[in-house]
Each structure stands twice: as C-alpha cells, then as structure tokens.
Amino acid sequence: MKLTRPLIVAAALAAALAGAAFAGVVAHRSATAKTINVTEKEFHISLSPKKGAVGPVKFVIKNTGKLTHALAISGPGVKLKKTALIKPGKSATLAVTLKSGTYTLWCPVPGHAAQGMKTSLTVPGATTGGSGGSGGGTTSTPATTTGGGAAWA
Numbered sequence: 783m784k785l786t787r788p789l790i791v792a793a794a795l796a797a798a799l800a801g802a803a804f805a806g807v808v809a810h811r812s813a814t815a816k817t818i819n820v821t822e823k824e825f826h827i828s829l830s831p832k833k834g835a836v837g838p839v840k841f842v843i844k845n846t847g848k849l850t851h852a853l854a855i856s857g858p859g860v861k862l863k864k865t866a867l868i869k870p871g872k873s874a875t876l877a878v879t880l881k882s883g884t885y886t887l888w889c890p891v892p893g894h895a896a897q898g899m900k901t902s903l904t905v906p907g908a909t910t911g912g913s914g915g916s917g918g919g920t921t922s923t924p925a926t927t928t929g930g931g932a933a934w935a
C-alpha cells in the first residue's frame with residue numbers, strides 16, 4: 783500500500799496549513815481566546831465566569847431549555863453580534879473581542895429578553911500593556927479660584 787502514503791502526507795500538510803490559518807485569524811496577536819460558558823433556558827441567561835477579560839473571548843452558548851433561543855451581545859467595540867437560533871439541547875459559539883466596559887447579553891427571540899433573558903458582562907480594564915487604560919476622562923478640575931476676588935479690585 784505504498785500509494786496511499788503521499789495522500790496522507792498531503793492531507794496532513796493541508797490540515798496543518800488550515801490550522802495555521804485558523805490560528806492566525808483567532809489569535810491576532812499572542813492572546814488566546816478565553817471561554818465564557820453561557821447557559822440559556824426559560825427565561826434566564828447565566829454566565830460562567832461572570833466577568834470577562836479584555837481580549838478575544840469565545841462564548842459557548844448552550845440551550846438547556848425547552849424552547850429555541852439565541853444569544854446577542856453588544857457593548858464597547860461590539861455593535862451587535864448574535865448567534866443563529868439555537869434549538870433545545872444544542873449549543874453555539876460566538877467569538878467576540880472584549881474591551882473594558884459593560885456588555886449586554888440577551889436572547890433576541892421576541893419576548894424572551896423582556897421575560898428575563900437578559901444579563902450583563904463586566905470587563906475590567908486591562909492590567910497588561912498599558913494602552914491608556916483606566917482613569918482619564920472625568921478629571922474636570924474645577925477652575926482654580928485661589929486668590930479670591932482680589933484681582934477685581
């Protein structure tokens with residue numbers, strides 16, 4: 783069976799190339815995607831862990847309910863991302879790059895969010911690679927009034 787060998791090598795090479803391409807897309811830099819598990823049922827969404835981290839994140843959404851659900855997310859840098867409908871017992875994944883701030887997650891199936899399928903995910907500021915990060919913004923120093931009105935004399 784010498785003939786099958788080149789085929790196997792070719793297949794392995796193709797798989798390696800595909801793997802490298804996939805890694806390149808997902809990893810971007812050196813950060814590896816963390817996983818946040820999302821469980822959906824009537825009518826509740828639970829997250830594990832409950833806090834996110836800055837960087838690429840893979841949401842793994844499992845529908846443990848009896849109805850079809852889905853997951854939508856919006857927040858800093860994410861206008862709107864959502865899964866297709868997830869049938870009972872099925873799961874889906876959603877890749878999102880998180881920034882610090884608060885994200886809203888909800889079930890986009892009409893009526894479900896209103897019944898409780900809505901939650902939020904807090905992402906604390908990055909502790910590594912200080913690109914701006916925390917602070918700034920609200921430093922509204924009140925106009926220095928030292929010296930009082932003496933200048934008006």
Ligand SMILES: [Cu+2]
Nearest residue numbers: 851889891894
């Ligand atoms: Cu739902």
